[in-house]
Structure formats: structure tokens, C-alpha cells
Amino acid sequence: MSLTLISFLLFVLKAFVVVMFAMNVAVILTWADRRQGAMIQDRVGPNRAVAWIPTFVAQGLALGPALLVVGAVAFALLKLEPPPEELGQRAMLFSQLGILFTWLTFAVVAGKVQTRGPQSSLDGWLSGIGDPRRIFYAGLIAHFLALFVGLALNDSAFGPQIRALGYGCGAGLLIFSVLGGAAYAAFSIRNEPRVGLRLAGLLHPAADGLKTIFKEDFIPPNADRLLHSLAPFISFFPALVVMAVIPFGDTLCFTIKNGGLGSLMSSMPRDGVCQAAGSLRLQVVDLDVGLLYFFALAGTGIVGAALAGWASDNKYSLLGGVRAASQMVSYEVTMGLTLVGAVMVYGTLRVDKMIEWQSQNAWGIFVQPVAFFLFFTASVAESKRIPFDIPEGESEIVAGYFTEYAGMKFAMFFFAEYIAVVTSAGLMSAIFLGGWDLPFLYRDGVHIAIGGTVLFEQGLPHVLVVVVGALGFVLKTLTLCWLQLMIRWTLPRFRYDQLMRLGWRKLLPASLANVLATGLIVMAIVSAGPEVGQFMALLADCTKAFLAIGGLGGLIYFIVFLVKPVHKRQTLSSSSAQYAIAAGGTRSSRMSA
Numbered sequence: 001m002s003l004t005l006i007s008f009l010l011f012v013l014k015a016f017v018v019v020m021f022a023m024n025v026a027v028i029l030t031w032a033d034r035r036q037g038a039m040i041q042d043r044v045g046p047n048r049a050v051a052w053i054p055t056f057v058a059q060g061l062a063l064g065p066a067l068l069v070v071g072a073v074a075f076a077l078l079k080l081e082p083p084p085e086e087l088g089q090r091a092m093l094f095s096q097l098g099i100l101f102t103w104l105t106f107a108v109v110a111g112k113v114q115t116r117g118p119q120s121s122l123d124g125w126l127s128g129i130g131d132p133r134r135i136f137y138a139g140l141i142a143h144f145l146a147l148f149v150g151l152a153l154n155d156s157a158f159g160p161q162i163r164a165l166g167y168g169c170g171a172g173l174l175i176f177s178v179l180g181g182a183a184y185a186a187f188s189i190r191n192e193p194r195v196g197l198r199l200a201g202l203l204h205p206a207a208d209g210l211k212t213i214f215k216e217d218f219i220p221p222n223a224d225r226l227l228h229s230l231a232p233f234i235s236f237f238p239a240l241v242v243m244a245v246i247p248f249g250d251t252l253c254f255t256i257k258n259g260g261l262g263s264l265m266s267s268m269p270r271d272g273v274c275q276a277a278g279s280l281r282l283q284v285v286d287l288d289v290g291l292l293y294f295f296a297l298a299g300t301g302i303v304g305a306a307l308a309g310w311a312s313d314n315k316y317s318l319l320g321g322v323r324a325a326s327q328m329v330s331y332e333v334t335m336g337l338t339l340v341g342a343v344m345v346y347g348t349l350r351v352d353k354m355i356e357w358q359s360q361n362a363w364g365i366f367v368q369p370v371a372f373f374l375f376f377t378a379s380v381a382e383s384k385r386i387p388f389d390i391p392e393g394e395s396e397i398v399a400g401y402f403t404e405y406a407g408m409k410f411a412m413f414f415f416a417e418y419i420a421v422v423t424s425a426g427l428m429s430a431i432f433l434g435g436w437d438l439p440f441l442y443r444d445g446v447h448i449a450i451g452g453t454v455l456f457e458q459g460l461p462h463v464l465v466v467v468v469g470a471l472g473f474v475l476k477t478l479t480l481c482w483l484q485l486m487i488r489w490t491l492p493r494f495r496y497d498q499l500m501r502l503g504w505r506k507l508l509p510a511s512l513a514n515v516l517a518t519g520l521i522v523m524a525i526v527s528a529g530p531e532v533g534q535f536m537a538l539l540a541d542c543t544k545a546f547l548a549i550g551g552l553g554g555l556i557y558f559i560v561f562l563v564k565p566v567h568k569r570q571t572l573s574s575s576s577a578q579y580a581i582a583a584g585g586t587r588s589s590r591m592s593a
Helices: 003-041 055-078 084-116 121-129 133-152 159-188 203-213 225-245 290-298 301-311 315-346 351-360 369-382 407-432 462-488 496-527 530-563 575-582
Strands: 051-054 194-197 252-257 260-264 445-450 453-459
Touching: 003 203, 003 225, 003 407, 003 462, 051 055, 055 159, 055 194, 084 121, 084 133, 084 159, 133 159, 203 407, 225 290, 225 301, 225 407, 252 462, 290 315, 290 351, 290 407, 301 315, 301 407, 315 351, 315 369, 315 407, 315 496, 351 407, 369 407, 369 462, 369 496, 407 462, 445 530, 496 530
Parallel strands: none
Antiparallel strands: 051 194, 252 260, 445 453
């Protein structure tokens, strides 16, 4: 197969992955938005949606993925025998995965047993353990013990035995936990006439999307039919395709064999560069004007909102379209100016080069902190979400510029706002949070060093480094999306004059001042001596240490938060409720006809 055909197929595959990522995260955001609103307002949320399936289908859904995992592990053991220099890395990977799936399976089963009661001897043993959190704590201890033993004895006389033991026993433990957990799930539902599939409420947005397909496509009698139908597409597709210039991982390097791609490189030097013919960029399109492409396409959403308001022949829609156009134009200016300082520091418009600069120096949030907060505020306003939902304020103009839309056209407008949240979060992750870069993780492995002092080094396979970096980018993007949802349920809606005042009289002057300050600082650093450069490099290492410690602390806090028992507290938010409680409660009589 020629390299041209392979490049085309990879381009299509990457575009499909990026589109599916943006759309699926947007679906999850709609679910999280409703779920969080239900928890805050104490109402029924999307977790009540359920699909009833036959028992044998549910058993197949439990056993099918487990058998695929077992087959993949068995193929890796029997057919992909690692070379001696990679045996330690494979052993560490299999042992950690085996421990993870073992305690996770036992913890899930123990939680189920605690809810419905023991039904077998295994259930009785798990019930005797007590709180399922004990299994989680034991799993964490096992993770650290395996990691410590593997690193401490890797170069000792017992190193070969430890690597072989970790490789074989880790793979066996992984197979046992995955297959055993699936078999237990299939066995426990054998007597059920049907099984309810809820997926934590994720079926609810899927059902909403399915329903909108069959909704009536209504067009007002006096509307402009062409522009009315064109406006949703102009708003939806630009919000989706701007993800094309955002890299979601480092470059994968392949060997070249007989004019085509060979196997993946087993390892890469720290400053290694792939050959052009043997590299696979985890980015749909690599443009020299990446940021300009983003703003050029993102700005066309203004046209879609304005056309929808004008073409609907509705005064509320027209008012919403005018509001949307003025708001998006105002904050588009601020978004562009906030990134001028970042371009001055990075010296490029290419997003991948910006990430490489951050991996070699410091993340953008440290070199451009003011620009990060300004860009975050402007991007929230660009997505037209609360508290910037002036164009669709229900209490003022019904539904704004898409009042006269129904069915899939309404869903495209609604969904485009959530996709805009994902794309803005992805761009912020790439420009200010290092993209796929993680502290002290380089192309050849982990190197923890402050200045000239090396504290720890560990080589890692090339593909593992790329996958971990891609997962880091996804986690950063999801965190920024979650933060925008928190703002939605925290701040009230601004008035229109407050919205304009914030954009033109607060954010715009602040972005101009940031550009001026950035220029002065960059000129001062460039004209300074090598001592200043060494000091800045030391500061960059300190920022990475701060991020590593903060990330580890945040992970520990998140784990403690997840396993902490839930204590519900009643909060009295009105004087009448407080008075009623003080008087001994409210009286209620039995309802009667």
C-alpha cells in the first residue's frame, strides 16, 4: 500500500476520531448539565432513563468485551514476545493492570452485595470484609508495593526473576480479574426476566437525540426558507471542524520498510525527531496559520446566529440574533488580543509548536496567566452559556434566535453551543496547559530534574509516552469543560449592558495591557545575559515540580472524595422554612377527595 493512500486513510481516521470525541463529550456535557442541575435543584435527573433488554443479551454484553480483552492479552503473550530490554516495561504494565482490574472488580461486586445482600459463598466472604472502601485501600497498597519492588530490584541479581514473575503473573491476574468479573455479572442475572440498562443516565441524551430526528421540521410561513434552513448548518459545522488544528497527542514514529510504514519505534531519544515519511501526527491538519484558521472558522458562527434571527420572521428571534451577533463580535476581539501575548512568547501560530515550546520550558498559564483568565472568560461568553446566555434568555425573549426552530435544526443550534465548549477547552488546554505535555515526561521516559540535579530517571516505550500524553490532553480538556459547567450553575445571568461593559471596558483594556506588558518583558529577557536565561530555566523546572506535586495531591484528594461516605445535610434557605422547623414542623393531613 502506497504512502499516499495510507496518508489519506489516516487523515480520514483522525478526522473521524476528532469529530467523535467532540460530539461525544458534548453529549456527556448535556447529561452532566442536567444531572448537576437535578442535584442542585433537588429534582428528577436523567438517571431515571432505562432500556430493558433480554437477559441473554445482557450476559453477552458482559462476557463479550471480557473475552476480547482475554484474547488480546493471550495474543500478546504467545505471539508478541518482548525483547529482553523491554521485558521489564511489559512486566510493570501487566502487573499494574492486573492489580487495578482485580481490586476494581472486587470493589464493584462488594458494593453490589452490600446493596442487595449476599446470595452465595463469595458474596458472604465479600460481605464479611465490611466497607468496600477497604478493598480500594488494599488495592492502592498493592500498586505501590508492586511499583517499589519492580524499581528497587530491577537492576539486582533477582531482576530477571522479578521481571519474568511480573510479566507472567500480571497477565494471568489481568485475565482472571476481567473474565471472573464478567462471569460473575452474567451468573448473577441468570434468573432475571429482563435487565435494565441505565449507563448512569447517559441513555437520556441518546433518547433525546433519537426523538429529535422524528420531530416535525417547522418553518414559519413568512420566513426566508433558504436562510432559515441554512443557519443551523452555519452554526454547527464551524464549531466542530475547528478541532482539526488542535493536536491531541505527540507524534508517533514508525520505521520505513519497502517504501511503506513499518512497525512503531520501540523508543525515542529525548530530543529525537521522526522522519517525515515515518511520522504520524495526532492532528488532523497541520497548518502554519493554525490560530488564524481557528478564529476564521469560529467567527462564522456569528453569521449563523444572525441569519437565524433575521430569517425567522419573529421579533423575538430578531432581537436574539442581534444580541448574539453583538456579543460574539465583542468577545471575539478580546479572544484574539489575549492570544497575541502568547504568540509573542511562543514565536509561532502553529499550535503543535506552541505545545513543544511549553514542554521544553513552562506551561502557558505560567508565562501568560492574565491571558489565560481573559481567554477563559471570553470563550465562555462566545459559547453563549450561562451567565452569558443573553441571546436566548428564556425570561426575556422566549428562546432567542432559535425560537422558530424545531426538530434537528433546533438540536443543531443547541448542540453547537456544547461543542463550542469542548473546542474552546481543547484550545485552552493546548495553548495554556501544555496540551499533551505532562511534567517531567519526555519522549524517552520520565526525567525528574531541578536545574542540574537529577532526582529520578526511567525509560518508557515510545507508544506508552504518546498514549499517556494523549490521555493527559483529554483530562485537561474535560476539566475545563467541567469548570464551565460549574460556572453555569453558580453565576446568575448578566444584563445586556453589564455584558457589553465587561467586554469593552474591562476585558479589552486588560488584553491590551497584557500585550504591552508581554512585549516589555520579552524584550528585557532577550536583551539580558545568559544568567537570566539560566534563572528562567530553573523557574521552568520549579513550575513543573509544582504541577507534579499539585497534580499528585489533587489525585489523592479526588480519590479520598470518591471513597468518603456521603452525609446528606438539609439546608434551610428561607426564613419561612426556618420558622416552621423552629415551631416543630409543618402539619399535614391525609389527602382526601
